[in-house]
Amino acid sequence: MLALVKKPHIELSIHGEHVDELLAWIRRKYDLAVLADEPGDEFVSIESTDYWKEMEKNRIGNLLAGARLKAGLTQAQLAGELGIRQNMVSDYEHGRRTYSDNMAKRISAVLKVKEEHVRYGGEKH
16 A cells, blocks of 8 residues: 655555554544555556645745755754744745745755755756
8 A cells, every 4th residue: 555644744655464553543643645555556646646736836845844854954943044034934935935046055055955956946856
């Protein structure tokens, strides 16, 4: 079985006994989408799911949030490193505000990621 937890983003491949019990437990805490029930099932293209479409609406913000979390920083810590307010980082991550190419360069340096991954208009992967 292939399952997807939307927030936080977790992809699970679950096989064996008690799969339904485990999924019921996960559903109590997270919004869960089952993409395929059995190993022989035809898989659904992730790009065709509502989850993917929603994530693409705010691609840069989601990439920024992911890179920040991977770096182990809070929004306030990232804001401090960048010399901006925490609410600006929140606005960037939620797609309420865009940032300049210069800010993308600063963000990439702090988070130690490729600039293209946090730049508006960068290549989609």
